[in-house]
Amino acid sequence: MGDAGVDGARVGAFLTLMVEVARRSFRRASHYRLATAAGVFVNTVFGYLRASVLVFVAASSGGMVRGLSGSDLATYAFMSQGLIMVVGVFGDTELSDRIRTGDVVVDLYRPVDLQMWWLATWIGKAAFQAAARGIPPVVLGAIAFDLTWPDHWWLWLVFVVSVVLASVVGFTVRFCSALATFWLLDSRGIDQMVTFTVGFFAGMLLPLTLFPQWLETVARALPFASMVQLPIDIYLGTASGSEIVWTLAQQAGWCVALLGLGRVMMASATRKVVVQGG
């Protein structure tokens, strides 16, 4: 056991460093203005397509499907489009590229934990994406569709907490799949598999609520539901009262479990590390 004062200073220095890394990452993401605008455009177009289909489904079933109205479903479509970049549905190949090319060696030399370094990078970028790619599709969706808004002001706060947890779960999923590159040497295959699995089971193609009962149960038992479906459950008020606590607990549980899995993988990968390249 070390001196408590020294430990405190260390934790402080570590946190300062993490905040610095996240800030730089936020700044870096904010430089690609044209790409951001193009991304918002695409996300919104897909939002319109998905909302149209879902609203049609609700209208054809007498206004409500599985307890959701047409405007709830349209809201789901635009919210989930807005979450794509925040939780990283399509992932981010930066770490797996660095492992593939061998650049990861530079990261391993740093006197900072690999996982925490990339988590800080992820969070910084996600914070930018939440503002730049998260809000616009919903606002643009509200022009043409009747959307549902949270019933209470405090739901916004709970929703923000839920989105942060969703983003961390998204990070852990991608961190684990990127580490698989150490064994597979090329990561594109696994990256794509993860993308499509996430897309389906997080509720990107269709809200999990519209799945058949058994499939919904399966999907909700997987970590991917924490990335898209659960935050929107809170936003729409589908999860209310004690269910909100349970929802957040589930998300937090996945964060801890998958961060842990990432650490185990990291320990075993760095033991056998074979650096590619010259």
Added chain:
Amino acid sequence: MDSPASLGLYGRLLGARVRSDWQYRTSFITLLFSQALVTVLEFVSILLVLELVPNLGGWTPTEVAFLYALATVPFGMADLLMSSVERTANHVQAGTFDRLLLRPLPALFQISAIEFELRRAGKLLPSLGVGVWAVANVDVAWNAQRVGVLVMAVLCGAVIYSALWVASASVSFWAVGSREAANAVTYGGQAANQYPLHVYRNWVRAVLGWGIPLAFVSYVPSQWILDAENPLGMPSNLVVAIPVVTVAVLVAALGCWGLGIRHYQSTGS
């Protein structure tokens, strides 16, 4: 450029690409498989919608499956053969596009061959499977005319999607950072075509269906071949317009590409 020689060259370039991808075998197979998986999951989500609403504006689930196949098979063909033009943006950004212009072959031809990726074939197989199943199960008396329209629709659809790839890739000659916007037309167009056009709002339909003219890829031919419900009241002989529209879209796309190349200025450093 004489065609037999260029075909041979195309084959050799493709062969080189396939051999190089084959070096990372596990990755290649997982990529192929994941491309198939995305199509399967997409179709499953449509089936789940059909389970909730078996009657999509008068179209039966089998008819929707037919429409889905007619939207995705041509897309799969175009994706395999032409979506590689998407990589134009990377070449423009890296400055390697100059190299393509220096060679005595059309740049479009080169880029589609150099960036060819066999893994994209993974998307085609499940769509073909759905198509074969739908053709066998739809309530239609198949005759020469219907088969003819089907074949024409598949080919024209592949050309229309290819043209959309080319037109949207041309954007990177002006604004290289905005390349993602093109996905709204290509992937978005494919996604839109997977449901009957009448489920969309008026103006979405106007822009994507008739403006881009994606309706001619799957909705128009499916409605005619299946003699399905026609809530939009389309004229029954609209199918004859398909080849005309296809040629128009192709000419427009090649025009965009030509303009783009003329506008292209090499990047420095």
